Amino acid sequence: MADTTPLIPLPRSAARLLIAAGAVATIASTFMSWTWTPDFPGDLTVYGYPAGLQVIALVAGLLTLLFSLTLWNVRGLRRLNPTGATTPYLFIALSGFAVCWYTALAIAVDLGGLVNLDPGGYVAVVASALPVLGALALPRPGNGARHYFTKPEQPAPARPLTGWTPYAIIIAGIALGLLAFTYGIGISPDESETFIGFSLLVLFAAWALVHAGQLDRFSALCAQHKGFATTAAFVAAAIFPFTQSDDHNANLGVNILIFGTVALGLNIVVGLTGLLDLGYVAFLGVGAYAAALVSGSEYSRFAGTQFPFWAAALVGMAASLVFGVLIGAPTLRLRGDYLAIVTIGFGEIFRIAVNNMDGTSGPDITNGPDGIPAIPDLKILGFDFGDQHAVAGATLGRFANYFFLMLLITALVVLVFTRAANSRIGRAWIAIREDETAAVAMGINGFRVKLVAFALGASLAGLAGTVSAHVTYNVVPTPYQFAGSTPPNSAFLLAAVVLGGMGTVSGPLIGAALLYLLPEKLTFLQQYELLAFGLALVILMRFRPEGLIANRRRQLEFHETGQLDVPDSPELPDSTVGVTKAGA
Structure with a gap:
């Protein structure tokens, strides 16, 4: 029997209070000065006006607060975590923690010591740690740390959406993706610290949504309305040039x-x-x-x-x-x-x-x-x-x-x-x-x-x-x-297919975007990008061998029977999936 004893022995009421209070304090810290000099990218010296990494920390704090409200049984918000797992709370808390602590360390390294931190920076460091402690005080998903990386069992299918609701959800999801992409691509290569903070936020937030079952439900919804979702995606892409001044x-x-x-x-x-x-x-x-x-x-x-x-x-x-x-x-x-x-x-x-x-x-x-x-x-x-x-x-x-x-x-x-x-x-x-x-x-x-x-x-x-x-x-x-310092070359093309998800449509497009943007924004990695991508692929093969966007058949090949509830997807006929599941 799995041991679900929390890593930090606190009452549930205290745990949810830590998460909510830490999120509110993190949000408040972004309206304070984090450093005294504007030399750090983004100018984090202004009170009452978040900028640069403060904006990213603000978004992380808001997401943490939103997720914490599900622990207080706020009406309508329990749908944010339909699996009922505790891991989404930890990963969403880690998004703010990673951004704030990374910013503090970057300020210390770039400007020459922690003395360059203003009070707002110290408040952000302490406040962002509170939700992590609160999440660790919730019941564990199982024995060992590996259960924090194992996808929880999927909840029962949500009741069918009627009317314009599914279309509104698809539009909102694609609009959110467009917003994240335009913000990330608009970060100057000279502000690599800001891009790293943005990447940390996206990584942990996406991880939380995966464990909450939200991405699976959104994928299933897009599969049910494939034509509309594809059209909306291309319309969003067509809007992109109008959002850029450069x-x-x-x-x-x-x-x-x-x-x-x-x-x-x-x-x-x-x-x-x-x-x-x-x-x-x-x-x-x-x-x-x-x-x-x-x-x-x-x-x-x-x-x-x-x-x-x-x-x-x-x-x-x-x-x-x-x-x-x-x-x-x-x-x-x-x-x-x-x-x-x-x-x-x-x-x-x-x-x-x-x-x-x-x-x-x-x-x-x-x-x-x-x-x-x-x-x-x-x-x-x-x-x-x-x-x-x-x-x-x-x-x-x-x-x-x-x-x-x-x-x-x-x-x-x-x-x-x-x-x-x-x-x-x-x-x-x-x-x-x-x-x-x-x-x-x-x-x-x-x-x-x-x-x-x-x-x-x-x-x-x-x-x-x-x-x-x-x-x-x-x-x-x-x-x-075959391999070089900049894409496209054969190694990067193959990495885009494997990283994004072999056999899918959106996978290679997402993989190509990641592999092209990261060297462009993180200029200091250009001499080591093959090493960095090699390590990234090793990590990916360990935790998600089917790629970021999974083909249903490949998911069934890489996961044991009964451990994976795969949503409907247009990538594979239902009849074939039934045969594959039967033979798994």
Whole structure:
């Protein structure tokens, strides 16, 4: 029998009082001065006006207070924690504790000692510790610390929502995600301390929502209203450029979409078909170079030739498709590590080949290391993507224009991915991934099915490459390698798929956003980012091997029967889940 004795022996009334009082005191501390000098990022010297990390601590305090009210049986708020577990209270309390204590340590390190803390800083440190003590005074989830990381049993399904309620909840959830994303992307790279504090808040708050069962319920609600949820997500993405005054943030957004779209193409190969492709970024390069050659650059081998965008996009896709077939046809009879080695070789061959096609070491096609610069901006139906445009009272710059174009392409790729995954050949891909020998014995042509996946994934990467060539103005060989200091490269693309969740639609997009934003905002990690991401993947594989956004089948594979109640999801047919559960 599990021992639920609290780690701190206090009455329940005292525990909930500690949580609520600590949350209120944390909120109050954010209206005080935390340091005497404005040299620390965010200027935390002003009384009555939270800024920088104080705003993040304020949000953490409000969330802690909101969760603490469920312990007081406040009417209507018990739905915040439908599982009734005690772990959500601990994780939401840790969000404020982590932000406040991190800020105090950062002030001491950056400014030279704790003497630089003002009274508000000390109040925040003490106040944020009280909810943690209160949460530890609640009954434990079980024996050992590992139970704090184990997802509790899910509550009984909530009663069906009627009318506009489910749509309102979906809109509110997506709007909250947009708010968090715009705030995070708007933090300057010079304020890495603020971004770290923001990341701590998001991490612990998301952890609390997972243990409270809220994310599962929201996922199930989105699955029930898939069309509306998908449309709302793309509308929220379209609103993003209007929330930014700096076009650089729109540049980050368009690169995230390019990175995420390529990761979705790789998800077909890795997530659905189970083929380990470690040279996939080469297909992005093939599409970019093919489009650059016919897009009107004066440095192109075919200078003077300028195809319209739709034709250049088809050229990039066709070139990547051809290379996908040429590489896949002789190699896809290999499996596992042998296929991975061959794909690494293809990626390196592509990079070395375009590096040598300079007219000296090889034919004059790609200008070698100099690449193809001066690629002109797109013009579609008289709309110049290089000019600023006033829309709805907002001025949209060059990168915002390309963001909208890439958003349409991402929507197209998502449509192709979902339709292909739910089609007959998509079922064949999944069968090949699960057991190729059994699939072939059931009459599936394994080689043909894998070649189609390889070719489709390559063509989608080539489509993204055509936009990438115009966004960056030039195409050079450097980025198209297995691993490097900046994404996209094959290692980061594979990490985005694994981190986000193999076989899902939203997983690679979220994984790409995280892997692109973190090096951009945490500049001090750029020399160690491969080490940092390696450690992150190890931790992820330990606690959530199915990825941040889980495919239902993979959840059932990674968790023992009876330990996981998986919500409905469009990623896997219900009939197949029933068979999988029966065989688990």
